[in-house]
Amino acid sequence: MAGNSLKKYNQIYVALLILFIISVLGPELADILGMEGLSRMALILPTAFGIAIVKAYMVAAHFMHLKTEKIYAPYILLASLALMFVFFFGVKIDIMAAEGHNWEKPYEEPTGSAGHHGDSHHDHGEKADDHH
Amino acid sequence: MAEVATADVAHDDHHHEHEESFWSKYVFSTDHKIIGFQYMFTGIAMALIGGYFAYVFRMQLAFPGSSVPFFGLVSPAAYNSLVTNHGTIMIFWVAMPVLIAAMGNFLIPLMIGCDDMVFPRVNRLSYQIFLLSAIVLIASFFVPGGGFGGAWTAYPPLSAMAKYNATPFGAPMWLIAVTLEIVAFLLGGINFITTVMNARAKGMRMYDIPIVIWMIVIASMLFMASVGPLVAGAVMLLFDQTLGTTFFDASAGGDPVLWQHLFWFFGHPEVYVVLLPAMGIVAEVMCTFARKKLFAYKMILYATIGLGILSFFVWAHHQFISGVDPRAAYLFTTTTLLISIPVAIMLFAYIATLYGGSIQFTTAMLFALSFLAEFLIGGVTGIWLGSSGVDIYLHDTYFVLAHFHYTFFPIAIIGTYTAIYYWFPKMFGRKMNETWGKIHFWGTIISFNCIFIPLFVLGAAGQHRRIYNYQHFPDLAGADMQDMRVFATISLVVMLLFQIPFIINFIVSLKYGEKADKNPWKANTLEWVAPSPPPHGNFPDGFPEVYRGPYEFAHPDREDDYWPQNEPGNQKPKT
Numbered sequence: 001m002a003g004n005s006l007k008k009y010n011q012i013y014v015a016l017l018i019l020f021i022i023s024v025l026g027p028e029l030a031d032i033l034g035m036e037g038l039s040r041m042a043l044i045l046p047t048a049f050g051i052a053i054v055k056a057y058m059v060a061a062h063f064m065h066l067k068t069e070k071i072y073a074p075y076i077l078l079a080s081l082a083l084m085f086v087f088f089f090g091v092k093i094d095i096m097a098a099e100g101h102n103w104e105k106p107y108e109e110p111t112g113s114a115g116h117h118g119d120s121h122h123d124h125g126e127k128a129d130d131h132h
Numbered sequence: 133m134a135e136v137a138t139a140d141v142a143h144d145d146h147h148h149e150h151e152e153s154f155w156s157k158y159v160f161s162t163d164h165k166i167i168g169f170q171y172m173f174t175g176i177a178m179a180l181i182g183g184y185f186a187y188v189f190r191m192q193l194a195f196p197g198s199s200v201p202f203f204g205l206v207s208p209a210a211y212n213s214l215v216t217n218h219g220t221i222m223i224f225w226v227a228m229p230v231l232i233a234a235m236g237n238f239l240i241p242l243m244i245g246c247d248d249m250v251f252p253r254v255n256r257l258s259y260q261i262f263l264l265s266a267i268v269l270i271a272s273f274f275v276p277g278g279g280f281g282g283a284w285t286a287y288p289p290l291s292a293m294a295k296y297n298a299t300p301f302g303a304p305m306w307l308i309a310v311t312l313e314i315v316a317f318l319l320g321g322i323n324f325i326t327t328v329m330n331a332r333a334k335g336m337r338m339y340d341i342p343i344v345i346w347m348i349v350i351a352s353m354l355f356m357a358s359v360g361p362l363v364a365g366a367v368m369l370l371f372d373q374t375l376g377t378t379f380f381d382a383s384a385g386g387d388p389v390l391w392q393h394l395f396w397f398f399g400h401p402e403v404y405v406v407l408l409p410a411m412g413i414v415a416e417v418m419c420t421f422a423r424k425k426l427f428a429y430k431m432i433l434y435a436t437i438g439l440g441i442l443s444f445f446v447w448a449h450h451q452f453i454s455g456v457d458p459r460a461a462y463l464f465t466t467t468t469l470l471i472s473i474p475v476a477i478m479l480f481a482y483i484a485t486l487y488g489g490s491i492q493f494t495t496a497m498l499f500a501l502s503f504l505a506e507f508l509i510g511g512v513t514g515i516w517l518g519s520s521g522v523d524i525y526l527h528d529t530y531f532v533l534a535h536f537h538y539t540f541f542p543i544a545i546i547g548t549y550t551a552i553y554y555w556f557p558k559m560f561g562r563k564m565n566e567t568w569g570k571i572h573f574w575g576t577i578i579s580f581n582c583i584f585i586p587l588f589v590l591g592a593a594g595q596h597r598r599i600y601n602y603q604h605f606p607d608l609a610g611a612d613m614q615d616m617r618v619f620a621t622i623s624l625v626v627m628l629l630f631q632i633p634f635i636i637n638f639i640v641s642l643k644y645g646e647k648a649d650k651n652p653w654k655a656n657t658l659e660w661v662a663p664s665p666p667p668h669g670n671f672p673d674g675f676p677e678v679y680r681g682p683y684e685f686a687h688p689d690r691e692d693d694y695w696p697q698n699e700p701g702n703q704k705p706k707t
Contacts, residue, residue, distance in 0.1 A: 070329060070330075072325075072329060076325075076353060076356070076357070079353075079357055080356075080357050080360070083357055083358075083444055084360075086444055086445065087361060087393075087397050090393070090397075090445075090447070090448065090460070091390070091393040091397075093456075093457045093459070093460055094389050094393065094455075094456045094457055094460065095387050095389060095390050095393070096387050096390075097457075
């Protein structure tokens with residue numbers, strides 16, 4: 001039994017290594033081929049982020065034993081994950097907002113280029129506004 | 133589901149019980165009952181401190197500037213510190229330890245029919261961390277600058293910088309104490325969930341679990357899932373206080389509203405974390421003393437789960453006037469009004485349980501019934517406060533204060549008394565005196581209402597919270613308003629005095645109370661199968677098997693009006 005599970009752990013470790021190599025190669029390849037726009041996203045998203053999710057699942061399921069736990073344990077984990085998103089989206093609209101509905105900010109945002117001449121300072125401010 | 137997960141390894145050293153010293157038996161015990169008592173007595177001791185704080189600052193409000201008996205003159209800084217620590221103690225060091233930790237520890241193994249928690253040493257560690265947190269909090273009152281005075285919600289920038297709150301040591305110590313307390317309850321909560329899921333008696337299916345156990349488990353899950361942001365926020369705030377970071381400092385790029393989100397994302401589910409065990413205790417007591425089956429067991433269970441899920445979507449109703457996005461205010465008003473539905477389902481189910489029952493008005497039953505009435509007032513006023521428009525006027529007034537005392541007092545105080553009067557025979561093998569119990573009940577309930585009904589009126593009249601002396605505000609200094617403050621304060625003193633009969637009754641009954649047999653209330657659940665008080669290992673005659681649900685009262689096929697879960701009947705044992 002013990003030898004068996006050790007073998008399984010080793011297999012998963014090797015699988016994680018291979019997935020890691022793919023996740024590094026994907027974005028590198030996109031750079032080498034000089035991909036831009038949609039095709040670049042189509043390559044990078046599944047190789048970097050998609051594989052990261054697969055790896056996280058493998059670690060949680062096997063190394064953290066969620067696969068052998070009773071079903072409520074993974075449910076609690078998934079619920080916590082979902083609540084993290086609830087929290088993030090509930091908070092995002094309020095936090096670090098540079099403008100609001102019924103309030104205005106009487107001071108100017110520091111731009112980080114305050115030591116330079118006035119024109120570029122002004123440009124910077126406009127750019128930041130566009131961004132919002 | 134049938135296996136009994138015992139903690140044999142951890143218990144090997146307990147097999148020679150006669151050799152145990154006082155220290156190993158009562159202080160470093162891994163027995164769930166002893167740990168439950170440790171939590172209970174620590175909680176009661178902290179409740180005395182919290183009650184004393186309330187007495188001191190209420191006296192200051194009623195008779196501003198005069199010396200308070202047993203305290204002396206109340207300075208503004210002392211007033212802030214007293215108010216802050218009254219709230220903190222009553223929620224984190226009274227409601228949580230007594231309702232969840234003490235009752236959970238005592239009841240879970242007994243009610244599901246096993247010998248102990250599945251992780252007894254984690255359980256012991258949980259209490260030790262909790263005790264440490266209480267010591268840190270109490271120590272914070274005696275450091276230079278005094279205890280933290282920035283309200284139990286600890287909003288920055290007041291809480292973040294010593295130059296504002298003037299408590300350079302008190303504020304970080306308060307924060308560390310709260311965080312330690314949370315660690316203690318995470319350990320306890322994991323233990324509760326794992327025990328109930330793995331160590332139930334043979335034959336006990338999901339729907340045979342007593343409702344109070346379900347509620348403690350769901351409360352533990354809510355706590356686990358909500359507490360992460362607060363711990364993260366507490367570390368950030370501690371860094372702001374001590375290391376000079378600026379997470380919550382708007383003048384240096386931080387955002388103080390972020391703390392409010394982190395706090396209330398935990399803070400609102402926390403209300404239900406303490407509510408649910410109290411609701412469960414009340415359900416047990418009402419079924420036993422109405423001799424009726426719990427009405428709509430599954431409906432209550434599903435409503436509880438729905439309540440738990442919804443409780444994660446309402447937190448920003450505490451922040452309607454903190455400058456949150458108005459679109460979010462619509463959303464959070466809606467969810468807040470929605471959450472009254474599952475609570476209403478539960479209250480209606482409880483009332484339906486009473487309908488047609490043969491009700492016995494024992495002290496425990498009286499407390500359980502008063503829970504329904506008082507909590508209803510707290511719940512209904514919550515609907516007004518949950519509407520963002522009304523909240524703009526009522527926010528931060530005594531109306532809010534009276535509202536949440538009408539929820540927390542039933543939960544923390546009435547729920548605790550219900551449990552103690554009901555399970556005292558099981559805990560200590562003797563009954564408490566009923567006459568003194570009833571005197572305690574009426575004195576407590578009447579004076580409680582006399583405290584907080586005037587505060588509703590004062591709040592609606594515009595009296596703001598966290599003000600040291602209302603005589604400095606011409607609009608709030610009128611004689612009529614001051615009369616109500618004096619009335620509330622006198623009622624508080626009366627209520628505190630009425631706790632003396634309880635304490636005396638408790639101590640005297642420990643030694644001289646009427647001896648109780650195994651099942652003095654003729655109830656069905658498994659804890660009444662064990663001897664009173666249960667020995668180490670709980671069930672010396674072998675672990676009980678379960679044949680039916682926990683509330684089979686007045687069954688038509690049976691002469692006795694109760695049918696214990698473990699008694700084999702005409703049905704075959706379920707597997």
